[in-house]
Amino acid sequence: MQWETVIGLEIHVQLATQSKIFSGASTAYGAAPNTQACNVDLGMPGVLPVLNQEAVRMAVKFGVAIGAQVAPRSVFARKNYFYPDLPKGYQISQMELPIVGTGALTIELENGESKVVGITRAHLEEDAGKSLHEDFHGMTGIDLNRAGTPLLEIVSEPDMRSAAEAVAYAKKIHALVRYIEICDGNMAEGSFRCDANVSVRPMGQKELGTRAELKNLNSFRFLEKAINLEVERQIDIIESGGRVVQETRLYDADRHETRSMRSKEEANDYRYFPDPDLLPVELDDAFIEEIKQTLPELPDEKRQRFESDYALSLQDAAVLTASRELADYYEAVVAAAQSDPKIAANWVLGELAAALNRDAVDISNSPVTAKLLAGLLQRIADQTISGKIAKQVFEAMWQGEGDADAVIEAKGLKQITDSSAIEKMVDEVVSNNPKQAEQYRSGKEKLFGFFVGQVMKQTRGKANPQQVNELLKKRLAQD
Amino acid sequence: MPLDHADVKKIAHLARLDLSDERMGGIATDLTNILELVEQLSAVDTEGVVPMAHPLQMAQRLRSDEVTETNCRELFQSIAPQTENGLYLVPKVIE
Numbered sequence: 001m002q003w004e005t006v007i008g009l010e011i012h013v014q015l016a017t018q019s020k021i022f023s024g025a026s027t028a029y030g031a032a033p034n035t036q037a038c039n040v041d042l043g044m045p046g047v048l049p050v051l052n053q054e055a056v057r058m059a060v061k062f063g064v065a066i067g068a069q070v071a072p073r074s075v076f077a078r079k080n081y082f083y084p085d086l087p088k089g090y091q092i093s094q095m096e097l098p099i100v101g102t103g104a105l106t107i108e109l110e111n112g113e114s115k116v117v118g119i120t121r122a123h124l125e126e127d128a129g130k131s132l133h134e135d136f137h138g139m140t141g142i143d144l145n146r147a148g149t150p151l152l153e154i155v156s157e158p159d160m161r162s163a164a165e166a167v168a169y170a171k172k173i174h175a176l177v178r179y180i181e182i183c184d185g186n187m188a189e190g191s192f193r194c195d196a197n198v199s200v201r202p203m204g205q206k207e208l209g210t211r212a213e214l215k216n217l218n219s220f221r222f223l224e225k226a227i228n229l230e231v232e233r234q235i236d237i238i239e240s241g242g243r244v245v246q247e248t249r250l251y252d253a254d255r256h257e258t259r260s261m262r263s264k265e266e267a268n269d270y271r272y273f274p275d276p277d278l279l280p281v282e283l284d285d286a287f288i289e290e291i292k293q294t295l296p297e298l299p300d301e302k303r304q305r306f307e308s309d310y311a312l313s314l315q316d317a318a319v320l321t322a323s324r325e326l327a328d329y330y331e332a333v334v335a336a337a338q339s340d341p342k343i344a345a346n347w348v349l350g351e352l353a354a355a356l357n358r359d360a361v362d363i364s365n366s367p368v369t370a371k372l373l374a375g376l377l378q379r380i381a382d383q384t385i386s387g388k389i390a391k392q393v394f395e396a397m398w399q400g401e402g403d404a405d406a407v408i409e410a411k412g413l414k415q416i417t418d419s420s421a422i423e424k425m426v427d428e429v430v431s432n433n434p435k436q437a438e439q440y441r442s443g444k445e446k447l448f449g450f451f452v453g454q455v456m457k458q459t460r461g462k463a464n465p466q467q468v469n470e471l472l473k474k475r476l477a478q479d
Numbered sequence: 480m481p482l483d484h485a486d487v488k489k490i491a492h493l494a495r496l497d498l499s500d501e502r503m504g505g506i507a508t509d510l511t512n513i514l515e516l517v518e519q520l521s522a523v524d525t526e527g528v529v530p531m532a533h534p535l536q537m538a539q540r541l542r543s544d545e546v547t548e549t550n551c552r553e554l555f556q557s558i559a560p561q562t563e564n565g566l567y568l569v570p571k572v573i574e
Contacts, residue, residue, distance in 0.1 A: 017544050024547030033565035034556070038548040042555060054544035075532040082495055084569040097532075131572055141566035269493055274532045282538035 001239070002203035005231050006211075007166045007196055008158035011173055012151050013183045014127065014191040015058045021126050021150035022049030022092065029189050037129070037144035043088035048277055055150040056281060057291060058182035059099045059124050062152060064292045065180050066119055068103025072285075076124075076278040079270045084142050085129035093153075095272040098123035099281065100152075105176070106300060107168040108318050117169050118157030125151050146190075152182070158197065158208065163227035167220050170194050171322070175299050179324050187218050194223050198230045200238070209234070210244040214258060216251045226251040230258055302327055310334065310341035319349060325363045329370050336374030339381050347373060351394050368397050376404040384408060385415050386465055416463045419471070422455070425463070426471045429454045440476055448472070480518070481511045 020027055023040035040047045063070040075097040078090040100122035108114050129144035154173060160166045174192055177183040185192050199211035214230055217223040229251075234244050249258040297305070299321050306317035306327075321327045326348070333344045352373065356363060376393055379385050385393060385408060396407040408414055416422060429451055430437050440447040455468050487507045491498045498506065552565060561568040 019544050019546045019548075024542075024545060026546045026548070034552045034567070035550040035565070036548075037555075038551065039555070050542045051539050052544050053541035056541060080493070084567075084572055132566065133572070136563055136566070136568050138571055139561070139568040140570070140572045141563065142569055143566055271493065276533065278533075279535060279537050279539040280532045281541075 003200045003231075003235050004203045004205075005161055005163075005227075006158045006199050006201060006208055007160040007163070007227060009154075009156045009160070009166060009170060010195040010197070011154045011156075011170065012127075012193040012195075013062075013154060013173075013177050015055050015150040015152055016181065016183055016191075017052055017054045017058070017150055019052060020148035021052050021055045021124065023148055025148065027149050029186075029191075031145055033141075033143040034145060037147055041087070041144055041148040049092065049275075051278065051281065052150060055124060056099070056283075058150075059122065059152050060283065060288055060291045061180050061182055061295065062122060062154070062177065063100035063103065064288065065176060065295060065298060066100075066103035066105055068119065068122070069101035070283065070288050071097060071099050071101060072283055073097065074099040074123075074281045074283075076275045076281075077272045078275045079125075079272055081270060083128070083131075084140060085131045085144070085147065087129075087144065087147065091126060091128065092275055092278070093125035093272075094123035097280075105169065105172055107165065107172050108314065109168060110164060112314065115159075115165065117159045117165075120155045120157055122152050122154045125153055127151050158199075163224045163231075166196060166227055167224050170220060170223060172299070175322050179296060179299055181296075187220075190218065193218060196223065196227055196230075198227055198234070199244070200231055200234045209238075210246050212244065212246065212258075213248045214251055215248060215261070222251060222253055225253075225256065226258060229256070233258065296324075306330075310345070312341065312345055316345050316349060320345065323363070329363055329366075332370035333374045333377065336371055337377040337381070339374070339377040343380070344373075344377060347377065347394075351391060355394075355398050367400055368394065372397050372403055379404050379408060383415060383417060383464060385413055386461070388465075389413050389415065389461055413462060416459055417467060419467060422459075422463050422467050423471050423475075425455055425458050426451075426468070426475050429458065430472075430475050437476060448476075451476070480514050482507050482514070 015021075017027060019025060020041060023038050025038040025041055026036045028036065040049060060070050074094060076092050077095040079093045079095070080090045082089055098121045102121065103119040104116050105119060106114050106116050127146050127149040129142055129147040132141035132143065134141070156169065160169055174185050177192070178185045183191055187193075194217045196214045196217060197211045198214060199209035201207070201209040212230060212234070214226050217226050230249065237244055248261045250261050251258050302321040303314075303317045306312050306320060307314060310317075312320070319326075320330050330344065330348050333339075333348060334341050337344060352366065352368065355361075355368070356366060361367070373394075376390055376397065379393075380387055380390050392411070393404050393407045393413060396402075396411065397404065401407050401410070433451070433454070436447050436450055440451070451472050452465075452468055455463055455472065456465075484503050484507060487498070487503055487510065490510075556562045556565075556567070559567050
């Protein structure tokens with residue numbers, strides 16, 4: 001039987017506000033436990049929530065960025081459940097009237113095609129605290145610093161058909177929320193969290209299969225692995241005559257398995273009702289329009305501009321625009337070097353990306369700045385050095401040995417372009433290797449590489465390769 | 480819509496209320512009476528009426544995004560049954 005995978009994602013985006021969604025406590029990460037939890041966050045009797053304007057602005061910004069309908073009137077509701085990291089006994093969320101309505105996002109797939117993923121809604125809510133299950137004499141420790149941190153929960157349609165599509169969608173949302181500066185995107189700190197609803201159905205069947213909700217997917221890699229694992233699990237169950245149960249499953253990266261969270265099974269009766277402590281949020285067109293004006297160039301627009309202005313492939317343009325920092329870096333290189341945009345792209349995506357990756361350095365802290373890389377590209381363009389030597393220079397710049405000119409000077413890497421000098425060396429090499437010259441002339445053309453190698457060896461790679469090729473061909477054609 | 484024992488038991492559990500079996504019957508009757516009272520509203524034609532989210536005809540005021548709270552952990556934890564290393568301790572919750 002052929003099976004089709006159906007995936008929908010719920011992404012929790014932590015909004016980058018200074019203070020909490022309903023209180024004036026700080027949202028800064030990493031503070032000592034419970035030092036940023038005030039009486040509102042603790043659910044003390046008699047306190048009242050007051051909505052943070054910036055959280056509303058950020059939610060609206062996301063809405064206009066995905067072309068969604070921003071609700072002129074939205075309502076907060078109480079989602080009731082008991083858990084020690086939720087002091088009030090309910091989470092303030094939005095149910096029937098979310099702030100952001102239906103929208104869509106286009107993702108690029110590996111085969112070069114693109115696909116539109118529907119976004120059902122996005123709503124504002126407060127985060128819960130953290131439970132620490134390490135051993136406190138058989139008890140659980142509770143840190144409420146995170147309680148009340150503003151979240152935007154973005155719910156997609158079940159439009160994705162593979163783990164790869166789900167990852168492409170999650171990455172696109174991740175890039176977008178960082179572009180529009182509503183979230184720092186730090187997955188390790190929990191600023192960007194994905195839950196995946198996964199089900200399978202026989203190919204061609206219209207109705208959806210029973211889904212499982214996967215939680216604890218705190219990296220794109222885990223998201224992909226967990227979905228693939230879950231799809232296999234569900235197919236195995238059905239093919240061996242069983243039935244998939246609707247449940248929440250936790251991904252365990254260490255054991256590479258998902259397991260049922262039985263504790264949540266009975267609780268799925270949240271008895272939502274409008275929160276009497278909060279009035280409806282009403283937004284007028286002027287407010288929404290004003291926020292629209294603050295939108296920067298979005299990833300898709302930037303990608304298209306990179307494709308047309310710099311004649312880059314869709315693939316290269318997509319990678320370069322995946323983060324705003326990388327895109328800015330690339331544009332700074334192109335502007336400063338006035339070099340071929342394609343060569344600049346190759347360097348940024350090649351040597352630079354490899355070095356950043358190898359040393360786990362963020363682009364904003366790259367020891368080779370855009371200006372330094374531009375300086376190097378200029379020296380390739382004006383033929384001071386060859387592309388091959390340039391890699392050496394890059395490595396030296398990465399190690400902090402100065403700009404391209406300083407490195408070339410210090411290491412004596414300037415390219416030899418003096419024809420007569422190269423000609424002399426070509427002459428020498430051919431004369432010193434009469435046997436190979438003979439074989440070459442009698443048709444063993446592969447030996448040409450040997451001669452190039454000999455000349456390069458003599459010049460320690462500094463001879464201009466085109467000139468070496470030309471002069472060698474000419475010289476070998478003689479006699 | 481009359482509520483039976485099972486309904487009341489479920490609602491009580493969701494609200495973490497420990498009700499004795501003796502009280503169950505009385506509460507089921509009381510809750511049923513309340514629901515019947517509210518049910519009278521079903522007779523009203525509400526076609527075209529926007530559901531009310533709040534009895535006040537006002538919109539939510541927004542506050543500016545500023546940190547105004549200071550650390551009052553010691554004060555709050557002075558009334559907590561058990562704390563350690565700045566954490567509130569609660570009976571073990573197992574995932």
